[in-house]
Amino acid sequence: MQFENTGLEKKKADLNRLDELMLTYGLVRAGQWDYERVTYDRKFDLKEGVYYLRVFGYAAEGDVGADKAVIQLMTPALGKHYYPHGVEYGADEHYPKTLVSQCEKILNDLNTEIEKFAQ
Template structure:
């Protein structure tokens, strides 16, 4: 599921600031990066399964590996994890309404936080 028009896709921000702020909203980067891209995930364990809210971005300037990059954020995704295949984001997936609402709230709060230091 793609969360369209959240406003996050219009924001660019310093990688280090994103790494400082996004964990406050449960979005963790861990080892999910390469030299040009980053992925922040928040895991939700529900009775219906395991879901991930994912916020991705790519470097428009600098190098992620050097911790000196400006990141262009992208439209957030919500996916369901299927063992052992991975996370599916397809239109045929069912996402509990309460989870979608919770994710929308998280994304709204993240947008407000990132706007304070966006470039």
């Protein structure tokens, strides 16, 4: 499930500032990066299954590996994890309404915070 028109997909921001801000919302970059791309994940372990809110981005300038990059954010997604295959984002997946609402609030709050330092 993609969260269209959050405003995040129009934002560019410093990688280090993003890392700090995302952590305050439980979104972790950890090992989900290469020299050009980043993914911030927040895990939700519910009775209905394990879900991940993911915020994607790529380096519009600089190098992620050197921690000196300007990240262009992309459309966030919510996916359900299936062991051992991975995360599925399909429209035919069931996403609990409370989870979707919680993710929408997180993304809205993130957009507001990133606006303060976006480039």
